Amino acid sequence: MDIGFMRETLLTLLTGLPLTIELAVTSILAGSVLALVIALFAVMGGTIGRTLTRAYVFVFRGSPLLVQMFLIYYGLGQFRHGLQDLGVWWFFREPYWCAVLALTLNTAAYCSEIFRGGLQAVSMQQVEAARACGMSGILLFRRIILPIAIRHALPAYGNEIILMVKATALASVITIMEVTGLAGKLIADSFRAFEIFIVAGAIYLAINFVVTRMLMVAEFWLSPHMRMPPNPTT
Numbered sequence: 001m002d003i004g005f006m007r008e009t010l011l012t013l014l015t016g017l018p019l020t021i022e023l024a025v026t027s028i029l030a031g032s033v034l035a036l037v038i039a040l041f042a043v044m045g046g047t048i049g050r051t052l053t054r055a056y057v058f059v060f061r062g063s064p065l066l067v068q069m070f071l072i073y074y075g076l077g078q079f080r081h082g083l084q085d086l087g088v089w090w091f092f093r094e095p096y097w098c099a100v101l102a103l104t105l106n107t108a109a110y111c112s113e114i115f116r117g118g119l120q121a122v123s124m125q126q127v128e129a130a131r132a133c134g135m136s137g138i139l140l141f142r143r144i145i146l147p148i149a150i151r152h153a154l155p156a157y158g159n160e161i162i163l164m165v166k167a168t169a170l171a172s173v174i175t176i177m178e179v180t181g182l183a184g185k186l187i188a189d190s191f192r193a194f195e196i197f198i199v200a201g202a203i204y205l206a207i208n209f210v211v212t213r214m215l216m217v218a219e220f221w222l223s224p225h226m227r228m229p230p231n232p233t234t
Contacts, residue, residue, distance in 0.1 A: 002195060009186060009199045013179050017203065020178040023096075023168040024207075027103035028161055034104065035111030042116045053112065060109035066170055068106060073098040073174045099171040107164050111157060118153030119145065151222045158215040162208050169204075179203055 038056065041049035060068065076083065076092050083089040091097050122145050130144040172181035183200040187193045 002192075005190075005192065006195050006199055009183075009196050010203075012186060013182050013196075013200055013203055016177055016179045016182040017207075019176070020165075020168050021207070023099060023103065023171055023176075023178060024165045026100050027107060027168075028164050030100070030104040031107035031164075032111055034108040035115055038108060038112035039115035039119060042112065043119050057109045057113060060106050061113075065102065065106045065167055066173065069099060069102040069170060069174060072102050095171075095174045095176050099168075099174060099176055103164060103167060103171075106167070107160060110160050110163075114153045114156045114160065115149065117156075118149035118151075121152040122148045147222070154215070154219050154222065158212070158219075161215070162211055165207055165211060166204060 038053050042053040045053070072092070073095060076098075080089060080093075083092055091101075126144060126148065127140070130140050135144065168178060169180035171178055172184055175181070177185070179200055183196050186196050190196070
């Protein structure tokens with residue numbers, strides 16, 4: 001264990017940290033929006049909506065993320081002329097956008113099931129109470145259904161966020177030089193995999209430590225009714 005070499009490795013890998021965070025944040029935000037739309041179709045889309053959403057979730061949950069990334073980046077390259085005719089080749093020729101698309105589609109499949117469970121966990125008594133107060137439509141969804149569904153879904157959704165942070169490491173296989181990509185380059189140059197992967201793993205641990213603390217704060221903020229009231233006798 002060469003501490004000096006590990007220090008230099010840390011400084012090198014930290015240069016890929018902004019790209020790792022950017023990949024994670026972009027795919028999580030885009031995937032969450034898409035997942036909410038899919039969940040709404042699954043709950044309120046009727047037979048056709050449920051069938052389409054089940055097919056989407058089955059395909060992207062049932063196949064490996066690495067295969068999906070290869071299909072998007074390498075597979076669609078075979079249809080270059082058709083993509084150029086459609087005017088979207090600028091998107092699919094960039095490995096960054098291909099990685100974002102693969103991560104987004106994959107996390108949307110998982111998060112849609114999480115959101116669907118959260119929406120279905122909202123009790124009809126709460127909905128009827130809101131309707132008795134004069135709420136309906138978008139107001140009912142925005143002020144009652146969605147906040148309660150998010151509260152139910154947050155623990156599982158937090159796990160998916162952590163998994164997506166770690167999944168950004170797969171972007172290195174399509175030539176993106178984020179933390180894992182830089183680690184692979186250093187290993188090819190120095191043949192010192194042990195120290196380099198320890199440093200890379202420590203960086204991902206630090207990122208997920210911050211993420212878990214942010215999720216704890218969000219869960220505490222969304223659950224005021226579950227906090228112990230102060231004891232008036234003390």
